[in-house]
Amino acid sequence: xxxxxxxxxxxxxxxxxxxxxxxxxxxxxxxxxxxxxxxxxxxxxxxxxxxxxxxxxxxxxxxxxxxxxxxxxxxxxxxxxxxxxxxxxxxxxxxxxxxxxxxxxxxxxxxxxxxxxxxxxxxxxxxxxxxxxxxxxxxxxxxxxxxxxxxxxxxxxxxxxxxxxxxxxxxxxxxxxxxxxxxxxxxxxxxxxxxxxxxxxxxxxxxxxxxxxxxxxxxxxxxxxxxxxxxxxxxxxxxxxxxxxxxxxxxxxxxxxxxxxxxxxxxxxxxxxxxxxxxxxxxxxxxxxxxxxxxxxxxxxxxxxxxxxxxxxxxxxxxxxxxxxxxxxxxxxxxxxxxxx
Amino acid sequence: xxxxxxxxxxxxxxxxxxxxxxxxxxxxxxxxxxxxxxxxxxxxxxxxxxxxxxxxxxxxxxxxxxxxxxxxxxxxxxxxxxxxxxxxxxxxxxxxxxxxxxxxxxxxxxxxxxxxxxxxxxxxxxxxxxxxxxxxxxxxxxxxxxxxxxxxxxxxxxxxxxxxxxxxxxxxxxxxxxxxxxxxxxxxxxxxxxxxxxxxxxxxxxxxxxxxxxxxxxxxxxxxxxxxxxxxxxxxxxxxxxxxxxxxxxxxxxxxxxxxxxxxxxxxxxxxxxxxxxxxxxxxxxxxxxxxxxxxxxxxxxxxxxxxxxxxxxxxxxxxxxxxxxxxxxxxxxxxxxxxx
DNA sequence: TACAGCGTTTGGAACGGTTCAACACGGCGG
DNA sequence: CCGCCGTGTTGAACCGTTCCAAACGCTGTA
Numbered sequence: 001x002x003x004x005x006x007x008x009x010x011x012x013x014x015x016x017x018x019x020x021x022x023x024x025x026x027x028x029x030x031x032x033x034x035x036x037x038x039x040x041x042x043x044x045x046x047x048x049x050x051x052x053x054x055x056x057x058x059x060x061x062x063x064x065x066x067x068x069x070x071x072x073x074x075x076x077x078x079x080x081x082x083x084x085x086x087x088x089x090x091x092x093x094x095x096x097x098x099x100x101x102x103x104x105x106x107x108x109x110x111x112x113x114x115x116x117x118x119x120x121x122x123x124x125x126x127x128x129x130x131x132x133x134x135x136x137x138x139x140x141x142x143x144x145x146x147x148x149x150x151x152x153x154x155x156x157x158x159x160x161x162x163x164x165x166x167x168x169x170x171x172x173x174x175x176x177x178x179x180x181x182x183x184x185x186x187x188x189x190x191x192x193x194x195x196x197x198x199x200x201x202x203x204x205x206x207x208x209x210x211x212x213x214x215x216x217x218x219x220x221x222x223x224x225x226x227x228x229x230x231x232x233x234x235x236x237x238x239x240x241x242x243x244x245x246x247x248x249x250x251x252x253x254x255x256x257x258x259x260x261x262x263x264x265x266x267x268x269x270x271x272x273x274x275x276x277x278x279x280x281x282x283x284x285x286x287x288x289x290x291x292x293x294x295x296x297x298x299x300x301x302x303x304x305x306x307x308x309x310x311x312x313x314x315x316x317x318x319x320x321x322x323x324x325x326x327x328x329x330x331x332x333x334x335x336x337x338x339x340x341x
Numbered sequence: 342x343x344x345x346x347x348x349x350x351x352x353x354x355x356x357x358x359x360x361x362x363x364x365x366x367x368x369x370x371x372x373x374x375x376x377x378x379x380x381x382x383x384x385x386x387x388x389x390x391x392x393x394x395x396x397x398x399x400x401x402x403x404x405x406x407x408x409x410x411x412x413x414x415x416x417x418x419x420x421x422x423x424x425x426x427x428x429x430x431x432x433x434x435x436x437x438x439x440x441x442x443x444x445x446x447x448x449x450x451x452x453x454x455x456x457x458x459x460x461x462x463x464x465x466x467x468x469x470x471x472x473x474x475x476x477x478x479x480x481x482x483x484x485x486x487x488x489x490x491x492x493x494x495x496x497x498x499x500x501x502x503x504x505x506x507x508x509x510x511x512x513x514x515x516x517x518x519x520x521x522x523x524x525x526x527x528x529x530x531x532x533x534x535x536x537x538x539x540x541x542x543x544x545x546x547x548x549x550x551x552x553x554x555x556x557x558x559x560x561x562x563x564x565x566x567x568x569x570x571x572x573x574x575x576x577x578x579x580x581x582x583x584x585x586x587x588x589x590x591x592x593x594x595x596x597x598x599x600x601x602x603x604x605x606x607x608x609x610x611x612x613x614x615x616x617x618x619x620x621x622x623x624x625x626x627x628x629x630x631x632x633x634x635x636x637x638x639x640x641x642x643x644x645x646x647x648x649x650x651x652x653x654x655x656x657x658x659x660x661x662x663x664x665x666x667x668x669x670x671x672x673x674x675x676x677x678x679x680x681x682x
Numbered sequence: 683t684a685c686a687g688c689g690t691t692t693g694g695a696a697c698g699g700t701t702c703a704a705c706a707c708g709g710c711g712g
Numbered sequence: 713c714c715g716c717c718g719t720g721t722t723g724a725a726c727c728g729t730t731c732c733a734a735a736c737g738c739t740g741t742a
Contacts, residue, residue, distance in 0.1 A: 010487075012728060023692050028730060038690060053487070058463045059409055060728035062400040063697050079425040100460065103444055119441065122399045146351075146394070228630040259630055266632055289569040289600055291607055291632025353698060364722050369700060379720060401698035404727050685742085692735070697728105705722075712714090 011052040020048035031056065062124065070100045071312060072120035072128040074113060075153070077105050081284035082254075082301055083131070086153065089305025090129055097313060099126070106133050114139045121148065127312045129305075131155050135198060149315040149322075151308050155198070163311045165327040167299040169199050172331040173206025176251045176279045176297055177218070179333055183340050185249040185277060186216040191234045191261065192253020193222040200226075200253050203281065207251055219247055226253055231260020238276065239268035248276065249339070255280035255287045258294055262338065266291065273340035283334050295339035299331045352393040361389035372397065403465065411441045412653060413461035413469040415454060416494070418446050422625035423595075423642055424472070427494065430646025431470055438654060440467070447474050455480045462489065468653045470646075472496050476539060490656040490663075492649050496539070504652045506668040508640040510540050513672040514547025517592045517620045517638055518559070520674055524681055526590040526618060527557040532575045532602060533594025534563040541567075541594050544622065548592055560588055567594055572601015579617065580609035589617065590680070596621035596628045599635055603679065607632065614681035624675050636680035640672045 017024045022041060029037050030045040037045070048054070062068035073090055075083040087103060094101045102125065104116040110133050117139050120128055127149035132140050135155070144150050144162065152164035180188055190207055192200045204220065211218045221237070223230040231252065238246060238261070252258035258280030262272055270276050272292045280287055283298035307327055315322045358365045363382060370378050371386040378386070389395075403409035414431055416424040428444060435442045443466065445457040454474050458481075461469055468490035473481050476496070485491050485503065493505035521529055531548055533541045545561065552559045562578070564571040572593065579587060579602070593599035599621030603613055611617050613633045621628055624639035648668055656663045 014728080024729080025692060025694095025731080026690085029691085032730080036690080041690080055459070055463050057404070057465060057728050059400045059403040059465060060697090061730075063398070063404050063699080064728075064730040066697070066730090068400055078419055079422065081420065084420040100443070100464075102441070118396070122396050123441075124398060124400060228626060232630075259627070263630055263632055263634075285569065286600070286627055289573075289604055291604055293604075355698080365699080366701080366722060366724095367720085370721085373700080377720080382720080398698055401727090402700075404729080405698080405700040407700090407727070683742100686740090688737100688739085690736080690738100692733100694732095696731085700727085701725090703723100703725105706720085708717105708719095710716085712716100 085301035089302035169202035235264025426642035430643035510543035576605025
């Protein structure tokens with residue numbers, strides 16, 4: 001008995017073959033190795049495909065081929081404009097190879113990340129791009145041990161002996177601090193955290209280095225996360241201080257934080273950049289659109305995603321003998337009004 | 342000859358079966374119909390699965406089962422906080438059923454949308470959730486005709502004789518206008534567009550209705566898109582006018598637009614809400630975080646996604662006889678400073 | 683005429699699961 | 713002691729592709 005499929009059984013490769021008067025193998029060749037098929041035959045087959053509206057069954061295809069035409073991508077949160085652009089970059093490269101990207105948001109949860117790794121393995125993805133939640137991530141190690149190529153995105157640099165792409169956060173911190181110092185500021189603050197996040201720490205270290213050699217001070221205002229709400233808290237704290245005891249410039253670990261600070265201090269009557277200069281990080285679209293357009297450190301976001309995907313495909317192709325590479329990008333500073341340009 | 346797989350051949354169901362001393366069918370039962378297997382056997386099999394680190398091959402599974410455990414979701418742009426939340430809602434429901442969501446951004450391009458539909462069909466997704474680019478979308482019709490269940494998200498209401506979920510834009514427009522009228526405004530403006538987008542038109546219509554019965558006027562400032570940049574242009578135009586000839590309140594078709602207007606008019610010295618009251622739409626996170634927190638019309642975003650997914654699964658389950666439903670949500674107004682609360 | 687060589691096509695064996703009819707087994711009632 | 717029943721388990725067919733060795737047909741050469 002034929003199984004009942006609602007509502008119509010799709011054309012299979014056999015149907016196309018029959019319709020074109022060839023064998024299934026030939027249809028498969030037309031699809032996968034067109035140059036191996038005589039022009040006339042190929043045209044006949046293509047006509048049959050069009051006529052029947054044939055669409056190959058991906059499940060059968062990946063089963064037979066032994067690999068699925070997908071890669072996995074796990075980021076903390078696509079809603080974050082930074083990761084949205086990274087994602088776009090990776091998708092662009094995958095698209096060129098006709099590979100589908102399975103996207104997951106870890107939400108900074110180790111448990112979710114692990115669950116998604118499992119899903120990706122079940123799907124037999126060719127490889128995984130991931131911004132791991134933890135620097136030392138056992139789940140990543142497992143995945144690698146089981147044989148899935150992995151490229152680290154923006155985090156966990158180097159630790160795993162894996163390919164990884166990142167942006168030089170130390171330099172980013174230096175750029176921001178140098179700019180503020182150049183504007184004449186000597187009392188800086190750094191808002192960001194938690195400092196256990198390597199990126200937050202590296203940006204601070206860079207800023208400190210510059211400040212030190214310029215005779216400036218950097219006060220650390222550590223936050224529990226990098227969100228607008230946390231930024232507002234920082235801004236309120238700054239605005240609430242005695243003017244003599246206030247930093248004159250604040251460098252924020254990301255733009256969301258900076259936007260929060262901006263909002264909180266202007267609401268309390270401080271002028272930006274007059275009373276407080278602000279520099280953000282990431283240069284998200286909303287940074288330029290803020291009430292006082294934000295000076296920010298820009299990272300090559302889409303490029304990051306593209307290069308990561310390229311590395312992944314390289315590793316996939318070179319099954320086995322592959323030399324892991326670590327690519328580090330340089331950020332640059334975009335000066336706008338918030339820092340008093 | 343065995344095909345060479347890098348680097349290790351994964352355990353198959355046969356391996357598990359051998360290891361547990363049962364047949365493959367029993368292992369399959371343990372995985373899919375646990376209650377049909379004797380407790381002792383089940384435990385033995387589960388132990389074998391754990392020991393071998395067995396992960397079922399999803400491709401083989403969907404090939405045999407005749408359907409993949411995936412649904413498709415196509416939105417204009419996940420970066421837009423509105424759609425990000427809708428996506429989260431849909432994913433939540435799918436997750437409960439152990440179904441993977443394949444997410445695509447149409448970028449408002451008909452061509453991309455069509456390409457993604459093709460991909461989803463090739464993947465044999467169980468169904469598709471889509472915010473179609475065009476109201477009358479031939480690609481959607483094709484998909485439906487070929488037998489893929491489709492639920493329309495937030496757009497194209499009713500036209501197709503399909504399930505659809507949306508938010509009442511007319512009411513949204515009324516809420517915004519009523520609020521402005523209540524604040525004493527009689528010269529309103531509506532910024533948004535293009536008006537060929539049904540949503541933009543409905544919001545305007547709602548606003549007009551209220552304005553009319555209150556003896557207020559609504560000037561239309563049509564835009565080509567709803568972005569921060571377009572908002573800035575509108576704001577510049579308003580600020581550039583003679584004060585006597587200016588609207589005193591502007592209702593924007595979305596928050597990005599409103600943020601742009603806010604930025605442009607404050608930079609030109611107008612006070613918000615003193616000189617110009619602003620109301621946005623969507624209540625994205627950045628709305629509350631703006632330099633002047635934005636009054637906005639909130640839509641139940643995650644709920645929208647959840648209900649859409651529920652409807653889709655309902656339709657999938659009731660293969661064939663299914664009565665399409667159209668769910669309409671009501672928006673509500675979130676009052677903040679930008680409208681002079 | 684035979685045959686080598688080449689480009690094209692074919693048939694059939696995988697791929698790794700699901701599903702279901704048939705069967706084995708033990709207990710129970712007659 | 714036999715037949716029956718229900719519970720668990722098995723074996724084999726099947727899902728729709730890819731891939732590859734072998735077959736095929738044609739041309740050119742010996």
